[in-house]
Amino acid sequence: MLWIGLHLPWLSLESFAATLPPSALDQPAALVDAHRVSAANQAAREAGVLPGMKRGTALALVPHLLFGEADPARDAGSLQAVAYAALAFTPMVCLSPPAGVLLEVGTTLRYFGGIDALMQRLDNTLAPLGHRVHRARAPTAQGAAWLSQWRDEVVCADLTALHHTLDRVPMDVLDSTQIHLDTLVGMGLRHVGELRRLPRDGLARRFGEALLAELDSAWGTRPDPREPVVLPPVFEGHVELFTRADTADQLRHGTEVLLARLVAWLSARHAFVRRFHLLLRHERRRRVEGAAVTVVDVALAEPSRDAAHLQSLLHERLAALDMPAPALELSLHAHDIVHQPPPNTDLFPTPRSEHAGLVRLIERLQARLGADQVQRLVRVADHRPECGGLVMPYEPGSPPRPPEPAVVPRRPTRRQARTSGRHAPLPAKAAVVPRACPVEPERSVPPSRPVWLMAEPVPLPELQSRPVLEGRPLQLLSGPERIEAGWWDAGLAERDYFIAETTEGALVWVYRARLPLSGEEGWFLHGRYG
């Protein structure tokens, strides 16, 4: 058995800092519990604030001291995130409240390539969570917990080394002696080893069986069964903000903490997230009806557990968000996850890594600009130029080489054509692929179509039976090419197209409408040859 004990000495302060806006992180801050300071950060301690002080005393020392309430539930949440992160290394991870996590890694040492490599990876995994961690190694779980509370980087390879080290460990690490600490100190006991050498029956009579049990399990003379942490099937993270957040930048720190926890949970499940929600719970405004909760839904084209990428996507979405009221709480939910092997890492850029980079780039653009601002062109087999192409939003998940949409040629009957043509409303252009004309596309479309089409044909004045563009008559070079289509839907077009030259030498595409009854008459500019 090889236990790694992790102890988080500043857990309550660090979990409090997660709720602060980034600008307040360097300010002196302290946590109060029942009007007494229970923990103070570095800046506050430098100013003289000590744990145990009264609130007023601390305020006299540092007038702008930031006070937060000590919250055991918040600390437990942070500790749980550390435990989830540790689950990536071994299934046997136990909580050792209030601020410890224990890992049994004897069974997974070989897989991770030795204890040093494993400790290195453990450090890298825990780093994004932003906790200061004391680590210790011992053959018993209780021993590892004590050693990590005592000081950082204590290593005991076997039981004899552990027994020697435990002799020097101070008494206050023991859980079961906290209430008797004054008595024990009054007896002249300083270290755990001295306590262990006292007569056992007397100890049990005066301080209870629990003390003996704790000592024995640390020494390894008594079995110490522990209940491992079990991963929940879905991730739910929660941060209550200390101050109200009005802008996306103020939310940034909170979302970073949540995403770091999400990534830790994902790596423990060996999974990747495909979609997650961020819930912003807003301040309730008096007499203002509105959503108290905003849901920001982030969907990924390719599952990922890269915290930086997820953060950039989420931040783009938050930057585009108009918050109805300041946000007070953040919750992150992820239930759409994918189990897949982790990607191989490449030394040199490969087509696959380029594809992954492209997918990320497109995701970022979509997150900032909106999903339907990233588009692709789709050709439609139709003679009418305005119906010959569609702009479709790029769909996440599909590769950048989408297949041409299958257009089924269908010839409607006369009756259908008349009813749909006259009375049916025009289908929305981007949503529905219009019915195609019953002619094969490739052969029938001549090569000389202009690249640029006007969104609406521009009416041109006529001078001596020649169309006039920008005050100068156009020279008709080629034509007419008659396009007469669309009798099967509302967009009937009967036009004679000409290629014309402007005075400067550019080519334009003009047509003369042949529908005097429908109000279209005269010359129109419809395209430019790019």
Added chain:
Amino acid sequence: MPVAIVPVAEPPPSAAAAGGNPGRLRSERPNPETLHPALWRGHQLGRPVGHGVSTGFHELDEQLPGGGWPRRALSELLLPHLGIGEIRLLAPALVAVQQAGRLVMLFDPPAVLCGWALAGMGLAVEQLLLIQSASHVSVDPVRPGPSRRPVGAPARLWALEQALKSGHVGAVLAWLPPCLSPDRLRRLQLAAQAHDGPAFVLREAAAQAAPSASPLRLGLRAAGVDQLAVNVFKRRGPPLLQPVHLRLPPMLPSMAARRAAAAAKVEVMAPAVSVRLPSATFVNLA
């Protein structure tokens, strides 16, 4: 008189011989162009790292440093208005990029693109990606449904800058907003250094007077039916006084093209001479 216009691209052989004792000088001082690939002499074309992407036009390739559109740099094209043959000029390079299996991104095309015309130039239309960065869609929880709001130039260029910086895009073709400040362009040029492929930015012709950080600036002008005059305003090399005339892939049927050419000959010959005369006179005086 026309002799004065000649020493533009290549110095006449007599110029080196006239400079005193050229043989001795050359043996003492190393040629600057052998010292570092980023050095070149005033009369030479610069040698960028790596070859450019061929433009598909032999006459233009000869005038561009690296023998084509530069990689890792902006190529700025100034045109009076859209539709003078700019897509036909760029299409061969874009087709080459697509055939290498890379992505072509178009930013803010100013009008509707006709997919059939692009396909006629050899482009794989379904592989093109269009980015409309001119308006943002904001997520408004109170009023469902996307609401578009116009954005300023920095936000519009954000998408282009991201695409250039990522280095995963094969080629970029962007229509920039008018009256862009030079530092915005400089930012883009810095971002383009990570972009291994051609990056075309198309701007209005009035931008010629504004300074620009892009190492290649071309002015485009229609010069007749299916012809394009390319003025090289700026390149890594000697200035080019006369425009390069390119014959674009014809859009007209052959019969109509012949008719147009015959008509043009009669009309355009006289103005063409009168255009050339002032430039020759100017150089002669200098």
